[in-house]
Each structure stands twice: as structure tokens, then as C-alpha cells.
Amino acid sequence: MLFFKIVIYFLSYLIPGLLLSWLLTSGRQKISWFNLALAYGLGSALITISLFVYLFFFQAHFQLWLGWLIVLGEILVLLFLIIRQKAGPDQVEWRLINRIRRGNNCLRNYYLSLSIGRKMIMVLLVVFSLINFWFLGSNVITRPIATFDSLATWSLKAKILFYQSEISFDPASPLYLGGGGHINYPWQIPLSQFWLQANLGTYNDVWPNLIFLGYFLALLIIVFHFLKKYSDIFLASIFSFFVFSMPLVFYHAFNAYADLPLAFYLMAALGFFGLWLEDDRRHNFYLSAIFWGLSFYIKDIALVFSFAWLLVFIWLVVRKKILLKNFIKYLLVVFITALPILIFKLIYQQSFSNVAGDWSFQPLAIYRFLEAIFVSYSWNIWWFIVLTSLAVNFRRIISSSVLQFLWLFLGLAIIGLILLFSFSPAASYALDQTALSRSLMPLTIGSVLTVGWSFGKNKQRP
Amino acid sequence: MGSLIIPSESLSTINIIPGYFLGRLPILLLIGFLLLVFSLFIYWLARRNGKINYRQSLLNLFFVFWLIIFIWFTLGNYYDFQKNKYYSQYDLAKKQIIRVCDLDTVQAKLCRLFSFISSAQTKVPSDSHVEIVSDPISQTYLTYYIFPQWLPASTASRADYLFLYDDRVIIKLESQ
Numbered sequence: 001m002l003f004f005k006i007v008i009y010f011l012s013y014l015i016p017g018l019l020l021s022w023l024l025t026s027g028r029q030k031i032s033w034f035n036l037a038l039a040y041g042l043g044s045a046l047i048t049i050s051l052f053v054y055l056f057f058f059q060a061h062f063q064l065w066l067g068w069l070i071v072l073g074e075i076l077v078l079l080f081l082i083i084r085q086k087a088g089p090d091q092v093e094w095r096l097i098n099r100i101r102r103g104n105n106c107l108r109n110y111y112l113s114l115s116i117g118r119k120m121i122m123v124l125l126v127v128f129s130l131i132n133f134w135f136l137g138s139n140v141i142t143r144p145i146a147t148f149d150s151l152a153t154w155s156l157k158a159k160i161l162f163y164q165s166e167i168s169f170d171p172a173s174p175l176y177l178g179g180g181g182h183i184n185y186p187w188q189i190p191l192s193q194f195w196l197q198a199n200l201g202t203y204n205d206v207w208p209n210l211i212f213l214g215y216f217l218a219l220l221i222i223v224f225h226f227l228k229k230y231s232d233i234f235l236a237s238i239f240s241f242f243v244f245s246m247p248l249v250f251y252h253a254f255n256a257y258a259d260l261p262l263a264f265y266l267m268a269a270l271g272f273f274g275l276w277l278e279d280d281r282r283h284n285f286y287l288s289a290i291f292w293g294l295s296f297y298i299k300d301i302a303l304v305f306s307f308a309w310l311l312v313f314i315w316l317v318v319r320k321k322i323l324l325k326n327f328i329k330y331l332l333v334v335f336i337t338a339l340p341i342l343i344f345k346l347i348y349q350q351s352f353s354n355v356a357g358d359w360s361f362q363p364l365a366i367y368r369f370l371e372a373i374f375v376s377y378s379w380n381i382w383w384f385i386v387l388t389s390l391a392v393n394f395r396r397i398i399s400s401s402v403l404q405f406l407w408l409f410l411g412l413a414i415i416g417l418i419l420l421f422s423f424s425p426a427a428s429y430a431l432d433q434t435a436l437s438r439s440l441m442p443l444t445i446g447s448v449l450t451v452g453w454s455f456g457k458n459k460q461r462p
Numbered sequence: 463m464g465s466l467i468i469p470s471e472s473l474s475t476i477n478i479i480p481g482y483f484l485g486r487l488p489i490l491l492l493i494g495f496l497l498l499v500f501s502l503f504i505y506w507l508a509r510r511n512g513k514i515n516y517r518q519s520l521l522n523l524f525f526v527f528w529l530i531i532f533i534w535f536t537l538g539n540y541y542d543f544q545k546n547k548y549y550s551q552y553d554l555a556k557k558q559i560i561r562v563c564d565l566d567t568v569q570a571k572l573c574r575l576f577s578f579i580s581s582a583q584t585k586v587p588s589d590s591h592v593e594i595v596s597d598p599i600s601q602t603y604l605t606y607y608i609f610p611q612w613l614p615a616s617t618a619s620r621a622d623y624l625f626l627y628d629d630r631v632i633i634k635l636e637s638q
């Protein structure tokens with residue numbers, strides 16, 4: 001029964017997510033692992049934003065059947081829109097089923113085409129991944145949520161909502177706007193956990209791990225897909241393995257924090273934008289903007305990355321790599337997607353900042369930043385690979401607009417983080433080495449795309 | 463930051479995975495420096511000799527260097543896996559206690575929370591409003607684990623009970 005409830009929970013994301021992705025791409029997207037990964041991100045956002053609107057804007061009492069009414073209503077609306085657009089099931093090639101059927105042959109043929117050295121590396125990748133995935137699975141099903149911010153913020157809100165079935169709008173209540181110390185935080189992570197617990201029927205601290213395992217797998221799939229697009233399976237496999245085995249990313253796959261989901265949404269936004277710069281397909285453009293807008297529901301630090309994004313966009317417009325109207329269109333889509341959470345912040349006067357205090361330069365924060373990337377084991381040797389890649393691919397980078405965009409974004413976002421953690425009151429989170437390192441997670445994973453495409457084949461147009 | 467032991471989790475693991483040192487030299491910095499030197503050498507060779515595919519060679523090099531920390535990482539995961547076998551024989555409540563105690567091995571403030579809560583259950587009626595006075599970390603954990611049995615009070619004056627948790631003091635419960 002528990003297994004059935006968990007499956008139902010994930011289907012409540014995957015089905016509307018798949019329909020939404022078909023709608024956004026007018027049926028161009030097929031059913032594939034990549035499409036399922038996107039569906040997980042889109043579906044979880046759609047359902048949790050719906051719950052968010054229901055709980056905060058209608059200020060209604062939650063009941064499970066009402067939650068499911070919302071999900072089923074959305075599925076029906078999406079189906080209707082798809083049929084109206086004629087992007088429906090008649091155009092869908094069931095690639096996932098076909099691939100599973102053909103999978104063995106494809107893998108066998110690909111493996112046989114490799115040199116002996118590459119064969120050995122691929123075998124090692126598979127063996128290492130399977131062993132560690134087994135270990136990860138044991139963490140997911142045995143370790144209850146107990147890390148600090150999870151209890152202080154994400155899971156606490158879910159727990160309070162589970163038992164109270166509504167949000168408190170009484171400023172005098174300790175449970176005001178969901179309770180906990182950070183009532184300004186976005187709501188997708190708490191609502192994902194709440195929706196799971198509501199479907200399970202009992203509050204349990206272990207099963208929310210599955211949500212984050214889902215993001216972890218979805219992230220690996222989209223990393224592999226985006227890398228394969230402009231390199232080859234071998235490079236995509238190695239770099240996906242790097243993401244899989246970055247110790248801090250792996251640890252976040254079962255600990256109910258928001259950094260890994262944020263990395264998923266930003267990675268999707270970056271990847272689709274890079275694809276759009278290459279192929280000019282509109283659906284890549286819109287998907288990028290939507291994923292960027294959805295990142296605002298995960299963590300407020302998305303705003304810092306957005307400033308970097310904005311600067312890169314302006315640079316692309318000035319260099320006439322993209323048109324001004326596309327720039328405005330993109331901003332508009334991001335704004336519309338993020339509108340509910342922005343309205344929430346406006347109505348309830350919640351800021352993006354979580355700490356108050358003076359702005360002053362803290363040089364030690366820069367040392368902490370360097371320590372986080374070059375001394376700690378959080379990212380293995382990844383940031384040295386980034387430096388190496390920048391050095392050896394410099395000529396390629398300056399000759400490709402996509403690579404310029406990716407590297408410029410990476411650089412500006414790092415500068416944004418350094419400024420945030422060395423000048424603002426948030427510097428305390430760098431000095432005590434708490435939020436700084438994990439805030440690098442979206443950038444670290446984004447840089448995998450940057451480095452991977454820099455090493456890719458010469459497919460990019462200049 | 464850390465010593466040469468098999469890694470296990472602590473409260474800070476969610477923020478940063480500590481690196482290890484050889485004397486005062488960070489091991490990761492040493493490995494990374496060697497990687498940079500080898501990479502630039504391969505690149506230089508490739509520029510001189512057009513037959514070398516430097517991209518392919520660098521990928522292989524990255525993979526080999528990656529395995530050094532990866533082996534340490536896998537050993538840590540194996541250690542956690544053994545621990546998980548221990549976890550799996552208990553129910554959820556006991557798992558929570560074990561994990562919180564495991565996480566807080568440095569300050570060891572949190573492990574007694576659960577005996578504090580058990581004791582409070584015998585003295586404080588359910589649905590009471592309580593004010594928690596404690597250090598910020600313990601307060602966060604208490605707030606999470608006592609809900610929904612007891613509700614946080616909006617102000618201390620409105621609390622039915624005051625929970626004073628100090629890991630150096632056994633238990634103090636005061637009715638107002």
C-alpha cells in the first residue's frame with residue numbers, strides 16, 4: 001500500500017509534467033528519459049504552485065480530495081489544450097518503450113565501437129555508479145530527515161501544514177505564514193514534502209528523501225542529455241559520473257535541502273538557453289525562461305544568479321547575438337512564471353534577504369570561498385577541471401557565442417556570490433562555512449555544462 | 463579540517479565536505495595542482511605534435527585524478543551503508559534519535575533532546591503552548607520534534623509551560 005501511494009505521488013507530478021512539456025513544445029518532445037526528467041521538474045512545480053495559490057491566495061483549508069481535484073483538473077485542462085493544439089498523442093512516438101526494447105542492442109553496438117581504453121573506463125563508470133547508487137538507496141530508505149535547515153525551514157513548514165491543514169495568516173501566531181524562522185522562504189520544497197505526506201496519510205521523516213532522489217536522478221539525466229547534444233556519449237557519461245559522485249551533491253540527494261532542486265531548475269534553464277542559441281527553436285527559448293522563473297519557487301538565492309543572467313543577456317543584446325524583443329520576451333516569461341511567489345512576497349512584505357545587519361567587506365569570506373572550492377572535498381577536483389578547461393579551450397570559447405554565454409554567466413554568477421557573501425550581512429554564512437559552499441551547487445553543476453560543451457565536438461556554430 | 467579517517471556525517475556535512483591535509487598542505491590542492499601541470503603539459507605536447515588528441519587525453523586524465531578522491535568517497539559510502547544496516551532494525555522514532563545523535567557528535571547537544579521530550583510527555587499535557595528556551599540549534603530541533611504534541615507559544619507570557627533545555631542540565635520544566 002505504501003509503495004502504491006508513493007507511485008501515485010510521483011505520477012501526480014509526471015503526468016501533468018509530461019502533458020505540460022508536450023504543450024510547451026507542441027508535441028516535439030517525445031517520451032524519453034530526458035522528457036520524464038523534465039516532467040518531474042515541471043510537474044512538481046505545477047502541482048506545488050497550484051497548492052501554493054490555493055493555500056495562500058484563497059487561504060483555504062486543505063483536504064486531500066481537493067488536492068487531487070486540482071491535479072485531475074489540471075490534467076484535463078492540459079489534455080484539452082493539447083488536443084486543441086493537435087500536439088497530442090497521435091504525434092507521440094513512444095520512444096521510452098522503444099528504447100527499452102532496443103536498448104540492449106544500442107548499448108552493445110555503442111560499447112563495441114569504443115577503443116579498449118574507453119571500454120575499460122565505461123565499465124568502471126558503470127560498476128562504480130551501481131555500487132554507489134546501491135549505497136545511496138540505502139541512505140534514502142533508512143535515514144530520517146535530521147539536518148539543520150531541513151528541520152528549521154523546509155520540513156518544519158511541511159509538518160505544520162500537515163497537522164494544521166492550513167496556513168496561519170494571524171501575525172500574532174507563532175505559526176504565521178507557515179511557521180518556522182524563515183517565513184520569507186519560497187514554498188516549493190515544503191509543499192512537495194507536504195503533498196507527499198498528505199498522500200501517505202501519516203507523517204514520516206524518511207520518505208521525503210525520495211523527492212530529492214528524484215531531483216538527483218532528473219538532474220543526472222538532463223546533464224547527460226545536454227552534454228550528449230554537443231559532445232558524445234563518452235564525454236557525457238564521464239561528466240555525468242562526475243556530477244553523480246561529487247560528495248556534496250550526493251549527500252544532498254537524501255537530505256531535504258533546496259540546493260539540489262535549485263541546481264536542477266537552473267541547469268535546465270541554462271541548457272535550453274544554450275540549445276536555443278544554437279538551433280533557434282522557440283520551445284527551447286520558452287522552456288529556458290520557464291525553468292528560470294520556476295527557480296524562484298525554490299530558493300531566494302536564485303535572484304543573485306538572475307542578476308548575472310541579466311547582465312549576460314544585456315551583453316548578448318549589445319553584441320547583437322540576440323534581438324532586444326527576445327530579451328524582453330524572455331524577461332516577461334520569467335516574470336509571469338514567478339508571479340505568484342513575487343505577489344506573495346509583496347502582499348506579506350517578505351523580502352529576499354534572510355539576515356539583517358551592516359554591509360561591510362569581509363576579506364575572510366573570500367578565503368572561505370577559495371577553501372570551499374579548492375580545499376574541501378565537496379566537489380572532488382571539479383573546480384581544477386574548470387580552470388584547466390578554461391585554459392586549454394580559451395580559443396574555442398572566444399570563437400563561440402554559446403561558450404561565451406556559458407562562461408560569462410559562470411564568471412558573473414561567481415562574482416555575484418562572492419559579493420553577496422563578502423559584503424552583505426550574509427557574510428556570516430561564509431565565515432562560519434555554512435551556506436556558502438552549498439550555494440555553489442547550482443553553479444558547480446552549471447559549470448559541468450560549460451566545461452562539457454567546451455570539450456565537445458566542433459558542433460557549435462561560431 | 464578533517465583528518466585521515468573514513469568520513470562520517472556531522473551537522474556541517476550538509477554545508478561542506480571537509481578536505482584532508484598532509485601536514486599543512488591540503489591534499490585536494492596538491493592533486494589539483496598536479497592535474498593542472500599534467501594537463502598543460504599534454505596540451506603543450508599536443509600543440510607541438512598534431513597527432514595527439516588532447517581533448518581525449520585530458521578526459522582520461524580527469525577521470526584518473528577524479529578516482530583518488532572518489533575512492534575515499536566510496537569508502538565513506540560503504541561506512542554509511544554499514545551504519546544503515548544498524549538503522550534498518552529500528553522503527554522511525556529510534557532512527558530519528560540515532561541520526562540526530564550521529565549528526566551532533568562534535569557538540570553533542572542534541573542527543574539528550576529525546577529523553578527530555580520523553581520526560582516532558584509525563585508532565586506536560588498535550589496541546590499545551592510552550593516556550594522553548596535553549597541555544598538556537600537545540601531550539602530548532604525541539605521545535606520540530608515536539609510538534610504537534612505541543613504548540614509553540616506566540617510569546618513567553620502566553621505559554622502554558624516553559625521548556626528550558628540545556629544539555630548540561632538534566633531537565634527543568636516549569637508550569638506558569
